[in-house]
Amino acid sequence: MISIKTIFHEISKHKKVLISANLVAILSTMLTIPVPLLIPLLIDEIILGKGGEITKTIDNYLTIGSPEYYILVVLIVTLCLKALSLLLNLLHIRLFSKISKEVTYSIRKRLLNHLQCVSMSEYDMLGSGAVSAKVITDVDTVDKFVSSTVGEVIVETLTLLSIAVVILYLNWQLALVILILNPLALSFYLRIFRAVAKIKKQENKAIEEFQNSLTESLELYNQIRVQNREQYFLNDIDKKAKEIRDRGYQFGFKSEMALEFSRMLIMYSHDIFRATGILMVLLGLLTIGKMLAIFAYAWIIMRPVDKLMSYVHLYYNAQSSIERLNEILELKLEPKYEAKIDPFQGKKTASIRLENLSFSYDGKVTVLDKINLTIEVGEKVAIIGETGSGKSTLAQILIGLYPISDGKIFYNEHEIREIGYEKVRENVGFVLQSPLMFNSTLRFNLTLGREYDDTQIYEILKVAQLYEFVDGLEQKLETIVGKNGTKLSGGQKQRLSIARVLLDNPKVIIFDESTSSLDNDTEDRLLEALECYVKDKTIITIAHRRNSIEKADRIIDLSQLS
Ligand SMILES: Nc1ncnc2c1ncn2[C@@H]1O[C@H](COP(=O)(O)OP(=O)(O)O)[C@@H](O)[C@H]1O
Numbered sequence: 001m002i003s004i005k006t007i008f009h010e011i012s013k014h015k016k017v018l019i020s021a022n023l024v025a026i027l028s029t030m031l032t033i034p035v036p037l038l039i040p041l042l043i044d045e046i047i048l049g050k051g052g053e054i055t056k057t058i059d060n061y062l063t064i065g066s067p068e069y070y071i072l073v074v075l076i077v078t079l080c081l082k083a084l085s086l087l088l089n090l091l092h093i094r095l096f097s098k099i100s101k102e103v104t105y106s107i108r109k110r111l112l113n114h115l116q117c118v119s120m121s122e123y124d125m126l127g128s129g130a131v132s133a134k135v136i137t138d139v140d141t142v143d144k145f146v147s148s149t150v151g152e153v154i155v156e157t158l159t160l161l162s163i164a165v166v167i168l169y170l171n172w173q174l175a176l177v178i179l180i181l182n183p184l185a186l187s188f189y190l191r192i193f194r195a196v197a198k199i200k201k202q203e204n205k206a207i208e209e210f211q212n213s214l215t216e217s218l219e220l221y222n223q224i225r226v227q228n229r230e231q232y233f234l235n236d237i238d239k240k241a242k243e244i245r246d247r248g249y250q251f252g253f254k255s256e257m258a259l260e261f262s263r264m265l266i267m268y269s270h271d272i273f274r275a276t277g278i279l280m281v282l283l284g285l286l287t288i289g290k291m292l293a294i295f296a297y298a299w300i301i302m303r304p305v306d307k308l309m310s311y312v313h314l315y316y317n318a319q320s321s322i323e324r325l326n327e328i329l330e331l332k333l334e335p336k337y338e339a340k341i342d343p344f345q346g347k348k349t350a351s352i353r354l355e356n357l358s359f360s361y362d363g364k365v366t367v368l369d370k371i372n373l374t375i376e377v378g379e380k381v382a383i384i385g386e387t388g389s390g391k392s393t394l395a396q397i398l399i400g401l402y403p404i405s406d407g408k409i410f411y412n413e414h415e416i417r418e419i420g421y422e423k424v425r426e427n428v429g430f431v432l433q434s435p436l437m438f439n440s441t442l443r444f445n446l447t448l449g450r451e452y453d454d455t456q457i458y459e460i461l462k463v464a465q466l467y468e469f470v471d472g473l474e475q476k477l478e479t480i481v482g483k484n485g486t487k488l489s490g491g492q493k494q495r496l497s498i499a500r501v502l503l504d505n506p507k508v509i510i511f512d513e514s515t516s517s518l519d520n521d522t523e524d525r526l527l528e529a530l531e532c533y534v535k536d537k538t539i540i541t542i543a544h545r546r547n548s549i550e551k552a553d554r555i556i557d558l559s560q561l562s
């Protein structure tokens with residue numbers, strides 16, 4: 001799970017950069033601390049003719065003696081200090097932003113790694129919009145907290161403390177006025193903001209729901225238009241957009257109000273403080289120069305106070321987002337089995353054996369009940385059964401997409417848990433009943449990013465009865481197939497997904513109603529070409545049409561197995 005603590009742990013991994021960046025930041029702050037003191041004190045020393053530290057120090061190095069030169073020297077020193085501090089500041093921003101971006105990257109990577117291993121049953125329930133809202137919006141909220149606090153919190157606190165020391169030194173009574181009033185305003189702000197942060201969480205939740213609806217509607221837009229339901233879905237999305245508007249408005253308004261109110265309290269405290277200052281000069285307790293210097297510091301102190309207030313704001317927001325990110329990390333993982341043995345190695349194909357195999361998606365309804373089945377090495381088996389009898393379920397279990405509730409699966413007499421799901425999926429090809437396509441090129445949809453040369457691809461396309469189709473396209477393999485392959489027919493998609501699996505040359509292949517959308521002639525030609533291609537492999541064909549199972553060595557009725 002992610003927490004503020006784990007984030008700081010992640011930050012502390014960059015110890016070297018962190019230390020040097022903080023040293024640079026501290027140095028930069030220290031350089032600016034004396035700046036407001038220099039010019040105001042000249043009022044006492046030069047204009048009021050009282051003399052003092054600054055003119056004495058200059059006299060030690062230079063013999064000028066003229067007030068104009070004192071002013072010029074002090075001005076040059078002031079400008080140089082500011083410039084130097086700016087340069088150091090730029091360096092510190094660079095160092096810190098590197099750390100904070102590394103930290104947010106590591107959070108994103110952790111979420112993605114987790115999602116990669118989430119069990120299929122959790123995936124079935126997951127909205128892609130909801131996940132992307134979290135991975136984008138919430139990580140961004142955390143990023144804002146990390147990037148500002150990591151870089152600034154130490155510096156701002158230090159600035160606050162150093163200025164406190166300087167003004168206490170200049171005049172402790174007047175300093176106390178400002179040092180008591182400012183924290184009062186801060187604590188007031190803390191209190192209201194805790195409540196406002198809850199609205200931030202609702203706002204991010206509203207963004208998530210909006211994104212989820214929008215993504216799903218866009219994905220299924222064809223279906224929506226066919227059913228003439230655009231208005232309904234648009235209204236639903238609009239409702240969610242309004243929710244974001246309202247939550248965003250509430251959050252924006254209330255947090256700004258909290259901030260402005262606290263700022264006003266601070267302004268009030270300044271007015272009280274300045275009035276006290278003038279009174280003290282009047283009573284002879286303070287010089288004018290010192291009073292102006294303290295006034296200048298009082299202005300400068302507002303920045304760290306304001307910054308600290310915004311950290312609180314970001315902290316609470318980040319905490320809400322962390323809670324939402326943890327919802328991803330709470331998703332159950334697919335069980336991972338250590339690969340102890342590779343029963344496919346050195347073999348052309350494999351035998352399959354199911355022993356008392358039972359399965360349920362939800363732990364209540366049994367889909368497969370104590371199935372026993374042996375498929376010999378190189379055997380071609382057809383599985384038939386009514387729709388809903390669990391044929392696709394069985395196929396998915398065979399490659400470990402869902403963990404079995406009870407019983408055992410063996411490949412070449414080795415249990416699937418000894419082999420590991422990854423090895424199984426590497427060797428057992430599965431042509432899905434409803435293949436999905438990426439809105440990319442035919443080549444990408446065939447290779448999914450793996451490297452194959454064109455001759456290999458075209459050879460497979462011939463087997464899958466797609467050669468003529470692809471060859472006839474102007475852009476051939478580089479043709480874009482459209483969203484979920486809308487530019488392809490159902491049969492073309494099926495043949496493409498067969499080719500996709502054949503390209504991988506797996507040792508065992510499961511076809512799940514993979515030719516159901518083909519006309520009889522094409523199906524016959526495909527099965528014939530396939531026959532030679534899969535000669536040595538163990539094949540399971542799930543089908544309900546006669547042609548596709550005629551060539552099988554054995555026909556198994558799933559409903560008779562249990
Ligand atoms: N991902 C899933 N989550 C929950 N139940 C499912 C899921 N997939 C299928 N089912 C249910 O399991 C049963 C078997 O489905 P399936 O294996 O697809 O049947 P077939 O392929 O034989 O038509 C059906 O009752 C179906 O409702």
Ligand SMILES: [Mg+2]
Binds near residue numbers: 391392393433512
């Ligand atoms: Mg099915």
